[in-house]
Amino acid sequence: MRISSSQYFNLNVSSMSDQQSTLATMYQQISSGNRLSTASDDPLGAAQAVTLTMQSATLSQYSTNQTSALSSLQQEDSTLGNVSNVLSSIQTQVVHAGDASLTDADRQSIATVIQGHRDQLMSMANTTDSNGNYIFTGLKGNTAPFSNNASGVGASYDGDLGSRTVQISNNRSVAIGDTGASVFQSVSASESAAVPSASTGNTGKGTIGAVSMNDTSNPNNASTYTINFAVSATDDSTTYTVSANPADPSLPTTLTAYTADTKITLGGQSVKISGAPANGDSFTVQPATSTNNDVFATLDNLISALKQPVGTSTSAQSQLTNALATAGTKLGNSYNNVLAAQTAVGGRTQEIQSQQTILSTNKTQNASDLANLTSIDLVSSISSYELTQNSLQAAQMAFSQIQKMSLFSYLGS
Template sequence: MRISTTQLFGLNVQQMNNQQSELAQLYQQIASGQAISTPSDNPLGASQAVQLSMQASELSQYTSNQSTALTSLHAEDSTLSSVSNVLQSVNTQLVHAGDASLSDTNRGAIAQDLIGLKNQLLGLANANDGQGNYLFAGFQTTSQPFSTNAAGTVTYNGDTGVRSIQVTSSHQVAVSDSGASVFLSVAAVGTTSISAGSASNTGTGVVGTVSTLNASNPANQDKYTITFAGSGASSTYTITDNTTGTTSAAQPYSAGSAITLGGQSVSITGAPAAGDTFTVTPATQAGTDIFSSIDAAIAALQTPVVGTAGSANLSNSLSTAMQKVQNAMNNVVTVQASVGGREQELQALQTVTQNSSLQTQSNLSDLTQINLTSTISKYTMTQYALQAAQQGFVKIQGMSLFNYIN
C-alpha cells in the first residue's frame, strides 16, 4: 500500500499530539496527586468516587451524632449517680429520725437536713448537658423542667418526650429520659406496695413493710384497707379490697402476725384503737413523686410528738416515706441501667462506624489518588517516547528524492 507524504506527516503529527496530551495528563496527575480530575478521565471511576464520597460524608455525620449522643448519655449517667447518692442520704436521715430517743428539736434538725437534700435533688433534676439543654425536660430542652412555688411544692414543667439521635442509617438511640420517668415514677419491676397508717389513728399500731409472697398474683395490684374494731384481747380487723369492693369477715388481731393480702403480706405491731385504719397500696398508685414523699417526711418530723399515739403516727409516716424512697431509688437504678446499656451500644457502634469510615476512605483513595512512583515512571517513559518520535520525525521530514539528484 502506497502512503503519501501527507499521510506520513499526518500520522506522525497525530502520534506526537497524543503523546503530548498523555504527558500533560500525567503531569497534571503528578501535580495534583489525583488520578481523576474530571469525569472524562475515568467515567466509571468518577461515578464510584461520587458514591464513596457520599458514603464517607454520611459515616462522618453518624460519627458526629454518636459522639453527641454519648456525651449526653455520659452527662445523664453522672447526674443519676448523684441522684442515687442524695436519695441514699435521704434514706439514712429517715432511719436516723426513727430513733425513739430523739426530741422534737432533734427531729426538726433532721427535717432541715432533708430540706437541704431536697434542694440538692431539685438542682440535679434541673441539670443540663453543658450545652444549655436540660437533661430531664423531655422535648422542652430549653425550659427548666422543675420549679418550686411559694409553698415549696415542686412542679414538673417538662413533658414525657424522649429525644433520639440517628446514629446509623437504620437506627436511633434515645439520648434522654424525661423528668417524669425519673423523679415522678417507679419501676415496673422490683418495687413493693406501700403500707401506711392513717394520720387520724389514735392507737399505737405501727404497720411494717409489705412482703411479696407471690409476685404473679394479680390481686397485688389492688388497694387494701385494714380496719380495726374492739380493743385489747378482743381487738379484730377486717380487710377491704378497695378495687373489688369486698370486705372480709372480722379476724382476731395478734400483734406482729402476718396479714395476707392477695400475694403479699404485712404485719402490724402495737395496739391499734377501734376505728384505726391502715392501707396497702400498689407502688404505682401510692404517690410516686419523690419530692412530695420527702415533703411528707419533713412535715411529719416538724410536727411535735404527743403521747404514744403521736409516736406511732410518726413511725408510720417515716416507714411510708422510706418505702417510697426505696422505690424511687430502685427506679433511678433502673433508668441508669438503661442509660448504661445505651452507652455500651454507642461505643460498639463507634467502633463499627470508624472501621467502615476507614475502609471507605481507603477505597476512595485507591480510586482517586495516584501511585506517585508509578506515575512518575510512566511520565518519564512517555517523555522519552515523545522525544524519540520528534527526533524520528525530523529525520523523516528531511528525507527527499531530490537530495540524491545531482
C-alpha cells in the same frame, strides 16, 4: 499502498501531539495526586466516586451525632449517679430518725439535713447541658422541668413526655434523655415494693411495717388493701377486717382477732402491724405504681412529720413511725427507679460506643475505596510518565532523521 509525504508527516505530527497530550494529563495527575480531574477521565469511576463522597459525608454526620449523643448520655448518667447518692443519704437519715431515743430537737436537725438534700435534688432535676437546655424536660429544652408547688408539698413537672432522639446509623436512633416525670415522679413496676401507710385520722398506737413479698405471681398483688380495726367496748378485744380494690376473693369475710406482730396476708404479700390500734384506725397497702410517686412530695411529707413534736406521747411516736415506714418505702422505690434509669442510660451508651467502632471501620473502608478510585499510584505513574516521555523523544528523533531523507541530499553528497 502508497503513502504520500504529507500523509506521513501528518500521521507523525498527530501521534506526537497525542503523546504530548497524554504527558500533560499524566503530569497533572502526578502533581495533584488525583486520577480523576474530570468525569471524562473515567465516567464510571467518577460516578462511583460521587457515591462514595456522599457516603463519606453521611458517615461524618453520624459520627457527629454519636459524639453529641454520647456526651448527653454521659451527662445524664453522671447526674443520675448523683441523684442516687443523695437518695441513699436521705434513706440513711430516715433510718436514723427512727431511733426512739432521739429528741424533738434531734429530729428537727434531721429534717433540716433532709431539706438540704431535697434542695439538691431539685437542682439536679433542673440540670442543663452545655447549650443551656434542660436535660430532664423532654422536648421542651428551654423550659425548667420542675418547680415547687404553691401548697408547699411536691413539685410540678412543666416539661413534656417527649423523648429526644438522635440517629446514630442508617437504621438506628437512640434516646438521649429521659423525662423528669419518669425519673423523679415514677417508680419501676418490677423493682418496687408495695407502700404501707396509716390513715391520717388514726388515734391509736398501732404501727405498720414494711410489706413482704411472698408470691410475685399472685394477681391480687395489684389490689389496694385496707385493714380496718375495731375495738370492742365491752371487753376491749381488737379485731380487724381487710378489704381490697379490686376485690380479692381469698380474703376472710368475717372479723379476725388481732394479735400484734402477726403477719396479715394480702394476696401474695404480707404485712405486720404492731402496737395497739384504736377503734376506727385503718392502714393501707397499695401497689407502688398506684400511689403518689413524686419524690419531692415524699420528702416534703417526711420533713413535715419530723418537725412534729413527739415528746413523750406514744400516739405521736406511732404516727411518726408510720410516716417513716411510708417514706422509707417510697424513697426505696424512687431509688430503685433511678438505678433502673441509670442502667438504661448505660445500655444506650454502650450501644453508641459499639456503633462508633463500626462507624470507624466503615469510614476507613469508604476512604480506602474512594482513594483507590481517585488517587494515583505515584511510583507507577512516574514510571509510566517517563516511559511515555522517552517514547515521545524517540519518535521526535526518528521523525527528525526521516525528514532529512531526500534524493537531493544523496545527489549532493
